[in-house]
Structures are given as C-alpha cells and as structure tokens.
Amino acid sequence: MSTREKEYGFLRSNALSLVFGGLFLATLGGQALSGQADVNAQQTANGLEPVSLLDYVTSSSFGVDVMENWQSEYLQFFLFIFATVWVVQRGSSESKKPGEEGTETDEEQRVGRYATKDSPAWARAGGWRTALFSRSLGLLMGALFLLTWAASSVAGWAAFNTEQLAERQDPVSWVGYLGEADFWNRSFQNWQSEMLAVGSMAIFAVFLRQRGSPESKPVGVAHDVTGQTG
Known part of the structure; x- marks a missing residue:
C-alpha cells in the first residue's frame, strides 16, 4: 500500500461501495414506499382497507x-x-x-510459487485452496x-x-x-x-x-x- 493510500481515511478508501450501498438502501426504500402507495390505491378503488408499510414489505x-x-x-x-x-x-x-x-498461467496469475508476499494466503497455498480461491x-x-x-x-x-x-x-x-x-x-x-x-x-x-x-x-x-x- 502506498503512502498516499495510507493517508486516505476509511470513508474515502471505501467510497464506491459505501455510495452504492447507500443508493441501494435509498432505492429499496423508494420501492417499498411507492409499492405500498400503488397497492393502497388499488385497495381504495376496490373499497378495501389500506395496508401498512410493514404488511406490504413482508408480503x-x-x-x-x-x-x-x-x-x-x-x-x-x-x-x-x-x-x-x-x-x-x-x-x-x-x-x-x-x-x-x-x-492464464500460474505465473501470470501470481499463484503458488509465483505468489508474492502481498498475495492472499490461499493464492500461495496451492492445491484445492488455490483452485477454489481462483474461482471464488x-x-x-x-x-x-x-x-x-x-x-x-x-x-x-x-x-x-x-x-x-x-x-x-x-x-x-x-x-x-x-x-x-x-x-x-x-x-x-x-x-x-x-x-x-x-x-x-x-x-x-x-x-x-x-x-x-x-x-x-x-x-x-x-x-x-x-x-x-x-
């Protein structure tokens, strides 16, 4: 890890996954609210009782x-x-x-005897562990x-x-x-x-x-x- 990378805090270093995680939660919430509204519009049109948000998201x-x-x-x-x-x-x-x-070859993929000190442990291990990790x-x-x-x-x-x-x-x-x-x-x-x-x-x-x-x-x-x- 470079000196510049070490200077980055957790939020900046993980911004991509955090941003998309936040967008996922926001859009899932939007789907729940809009879906409930749509269902309740149909319920009202049919003369039925509206459903709660909890009832809808567990439906x-x-x-x-x-x-x-x-x-x-x-x-x-x-x-x-x-x-x-x-x-x-x-x-x-x-x-x-x-x-x-x-x-590709083991050398190109840096596995087994071609692994470096920074390689994941299972990339260095060889055998079934490297085979599994290679396709994980x-x-x-x-x-x-x-x-x-x-x-x-x-x-x-x-x-x-x-x-x-x-x-x-x-x-x-x-x-x-x-x-x-x-x-x-x-x-x-x-x-x-x-x-x-x-x-x-x-x-x-x-x-x-x-x-x-x-x-x-x-x-x-x-x-x-x-x-x-x-």
Missing part, C-alpha cells in the same frame, strides 16, 4: 419483485465473469485481448444467483397462490409453480434485460469513452485496442 408481492431483480443481477455477473475467461470482444475495455482466452468470485455470484432464484420462486409461488385463491381457483405446489408460465415469464423478463445491458456495455465500450472511468478506455486510444482501461 409475497413485495418479496417476489425484490428477489426477481436480485437474482437477475447475480446471473448477469455470474455469466459475465465466466464468459470473459473464454470469449473476447475486440476493442472493448470489458474484454481480454484476442489470443489471451483461458485461465464466480462461484459466489453463482451461489447468490441460485439462492435468490430459489427465494424468488418461493415468493412468486406465494403470490401466485394468493391470486389463485382470490379467483376461487386451486393453489398449486411449489414444484407445480416452477412449471407455470407465470414463473418463467417473470424470470425471462428480468434475464433478457440483463443480457441486453451486458452486451450493450461490451460493444459500446469499443467506440465510446468516459474520461477517468476504469470502465472505459483512455479517450485517445484507438477503437481496436482491447482490454485497456482509463
């Missing part, structure tokens, strides 16, 4: 909306992390250079996707059965719900938007720039330069 309706968005985001990162190991986009800052596909980011994103997918399916199942009962139809089992068009319609609505966003970012980064951002190439770099960030 299956709110739960399925939140979980569907979370699982699609984790799916996006999971696929992007693993895909960019093996596939490239010439000219994109989001891609490795053509010809560099693959997991993608595995975590995959696990989070599966967990949030399962949570969204349970919440969606509860919401679906609430509608079934309101329409005097028989509820379905969780396994039965996984075969319902409602479940897959909800899933594909979220997944397709994530695939569009990732693909758009990869190709737009070839031709467009954002000065000072590590997600963009330097402004003056040629369009066909790949894997370089500003």
Whole structure:
C-alpha cells in the first residue's frame, strides 16, 4: 500500500461501495414506499382497507419483485465473469485481448510459487485452496444467483397462490409453480434485460469513452485496442 493510500481515511478508501450501498438502501426504500402507495390505491378503488408499510414489505408481492431483480443481477455477473475467461470482444475495455482466452498461467496469475508476499494466503497455498480461491468470485455470484432464484420462486409461488385463491381457483405446489408460465415469464423478463445491458456495455465500450472511468478506455486510444482501461 502506498503512502498516499495510507493517508486516505476509511470513508474515502471505501467510497464506491459505501455510495452504492447507500443508493441501494435509498432505492429499496423508494420501492417499498411507492409499492405500498400503488397497492393502497388499488385497495381504495376496490373499497378495501389500506395496508401498512410493514404488511406490504413482508408480503409475497413485495418479496417476489425484490428477489426477481436480485437474482437477475447475480446471473448477469455470474455469466459475465465466466464468459470473459473464454470469449473476447475486440476493442472493448470489458474484454481480454484476442489470443489471451483461458485461465492464464500460474505465473501470470501470481499463484503458488509465483505468489508474492502481498498475495492472499490461499493464492500461495496451492492445491484445492488455490483452485477454489481462483474461482471464488464466480462461484459466489453463482451461489447468490441460485439462492435468490430459489427465494424468488418461493415468493412468486406465494403470490401466485394468493391470486389463485382470490379467483376461487386451486393453489398449486411449489414444484407445480416452477412449471407455470407465470414463473418463467417473470424470470425471462428480468434475464433478457440483463443480457441486453451486458452486451450493450461490451460493444459500446469499443467506440465510446468516459474520461477517468476504469470502465472505459483512455479517450485517445484507438477503437481496436482491447482490454485497456482509463
């Protein structure tokens, strides 16, 4: 760590994660308040009692909306992390250079006997620990996707059965719900938007720039330069 980095306090050193953590809480709160208002407008129109904020945020309706968005985001990162190991986009800052596909050598990745004194302990350890640590980011994103997918399916199942009962139809089992068009319609609505966003970012980064951002190439770099960030 450089002297300049040591001089930075906790807030400045972690500003990116703190800012997005704050934005996440603010937007989640906004979703809760606006969702409650929407539900209560419908309740009033139907001559029913309004629901409290606590009742709304613990409802299956709110739960399925939140979980569907979370699982699609984790799916996006999971696929992007693993895909960019093996596939490239010439000219994109989001891609490795053509010809560099693959997991790279131990020397390039600084693992095992090529690790430095500053390397994480599991990068130096070798064996199963290094193998696991070498894939830990993608595995975590995959696990989070599966967990949030399962949570969204349970919440969606509860919401679906609430509608079934309101329409005097028989509820379905969780396994039965996984075969319902409602479940897959909800899933594909979220997944397709994530695939569009990732693909758009990869190709737009070839031709467009954002000065000072590590997600963009330097402004003056040629369009066909790949894997370089500003």
